[in-house]
Amino acid sequence: MRDSFLGKRIRGGGYAMKGAWLLLRHEPSVQVQFVIAVGVTIAGFYFDISKTEWMFQFTAIGLVMGCEGLNTAVEAMADFVHPDFHSKIGHIKDVAAGAVFFTAVIAVIIAGFIYLPYIFP
Numbered sequence: 001m002r003d004s005f006l007g008k009r010i011r012g013g014g015y016a017m018k019g020a021w022l023l024l025r026h027e028p029s030v031q032v033q034f035v036i037a038v039g040v041t042i043a044g045f046y047f048d049i050s051k052t053e054w055m056f057q058f059t060a061i062g063l064v065m066g067c068e069g070l071n072t073a074v075e076a077m078a079d080f081v082h083p084d085f086h087s088k089i090g091h092i093k094d095v096a097a098g099a100v101f102f103t104a105v106i107a108v109i110i111a112g113f114i115y116l117p118y119i120f121p
């Protein structure tokens with residue numbers, strides 16, 4: 001069972017959940033995003049948003065937190081392979097952070113589309 005197709009997939013899922021827990025436990029940026037995700041989920045219940053709005057909201061949350069997790073992995077990898085200061089490492093980290101920025105801007109726009117009509121009817 002351990003080395004079967006299903007066994008490997010189940011083990012992979014366990015590693016992924018461990019990684020998600022590590023991000024939530026140790027990464028301040030992911031922790032902030034998690035608090036914001038809980039906040040907008042409460043807001044979603046408060047304003048009784050539609051099913052489509054829930055889908056966009058969860059897509060935005062998943063995009064931002066997923067991208068932030070990958071950015072954290074890129075930063076850790078960069079620091080591991082080249083702990084010293086190097087302009088190439090700086091470029092790699094800036095580009096990875098830029099990817100998170102794209103998703104964060106889109107998430108703010110989606111939040112505006114969802115909540116502004118409820119707040120200013």
Ligand SMILES: Nc1ncnc2c1ncn2[C@@H]1O[C@H](COP(=O)(O)OP(=O)(O)OP(=O)(O)O)[C@@H](O)[C@H]1O
Pocket residue numbers: 029075082083084085086087088089090091093094097
């Ligand atoms: N080794 C390095 N060489 C060159 N520039 C670096 C290096 N490390 C960091 N930088 C620069 O500093 C910025 C911040 O890097 P850092 O690794 O501290 O990430 P951070 O945004 O502070 O994330 P975190 O708070 O999660 O550590 C990078 O985007 C990059 O411009």
